[in-house]
Amino acid sequence: MNADLMLINIFWVFYNGAGLFMALLVAFDRPRYRKSERFVIEKEGHLRSDHQDQSIACFLLDMSDSGARLSIPLDQASSLYQGQKQLFFSENESVACDVVWSYPEGDKLMVGVAFTDTQKSEYLSLIRFLFIREHVAMTDREKKSHAVRTFLRFLRETEKVPKALRRKWMRRPLQGVTGTIAYEDRLEEKVPVIIHDISLSGCKIEFEDSIELNGKVLITIDTESLTDQPAIAVWTSQKRRRTMAGLKFVQPEIKQIEEREGVVS
Incomplete structure (x- = not known):
């Protein structure tokens, strides 16, 4: 065996491998939604x-x-879903959403809003607001764009789908709301x-008993005018000797809507 020839080939293998590895890092990125x-x-x-007469204080x-992502105090969550909303992002500038x-999340409610029926003057105000640099901070993508962080983020997060995109119906958080289930x-x-929490198609419950996956129950929720609604357990987990479960309501009209809109259960 020619040792010098072998070493030269090993060197070029590692050299070309390093180049290919750096080229792959450039292409690694999460799907952009x-x-x-x-x-x-x-x-x-x-x-x-x-x-409502009073506005809800929020933090952009x-x-x-x-659209925008913002947080509001959790105790004001119940008033979030009433009527058409107007987001004031500066003292005299707003947009319908x-x-x-x-x-x-903790004592805050994280909220995503989409702007609707944006007028030309409102759109111009948004653009001016977004590109005034004292308002805009560096994005997470710019902060974490180093090669090693990009590679690790690709391995950990590329296959993850944001929770908001997995939701078929808007989820409304509840506090202190009780009910009963019957197997x-x-x-x-x-x-x-x-x-x-509750949505048009299901809810999340906590109780001291247990339930099997795909188990069928009748659920009654005290404050939601829901009595003996058929439901199926789609997931369960244990938390401090209590059971957390996700229930999907059995509603023919919801199934028809999902089929019409191409929603996959």
Whole structure:
């Protein structure tokens, strides 16, 4: 064996391998679900509804020309879904919006809104606001664009789909709401549950009993005018000796809507 020839070949293998590895890093990126560039804002604002006299104080986290992500106090979550919303992002500038997703995080409710019926003057105000640099911070993508971080982020997060995109129907968080469930084989037995959130197609519950996956129950929610609604457990988990479960309501009209809109269960 010619040792010198072998060493030269090994060197070129590693040299070309390093080049190919760096070329792959350039292509590694998470799927982009944004229709337009999102800017980090970090500024106070407020939401105003046409059904309420008082506005909801909020904190703008990021924003684009088509929507925004913001946080509001969790105790004001119940008033978030009433009437048409107007987002005031500066003292005298606002834009109409609809709530498209929400989820609790600590004592705050994270909210995603989409701008609707944007007039030309409102759109110009948005563009001016977004490109004034004292309002806009560096995005996470710019902060974490180093080669090693990009590679690790690709391995950890590329296959993940944001929770908001997995939702078929907007989820509304609830606090202190109780109800009962009755198992299909024990309808006379009512088990008390705590309702964490609810949507048009299901809810998340917590209780001290257990339930099997795909188990059928009848659920009653005290404050939602829901009595003996058929439902199926689509996921379950244990948390501090209590059961967390996701229920999907059995509603023929919801199934028809999902089939019409191409939603896959």
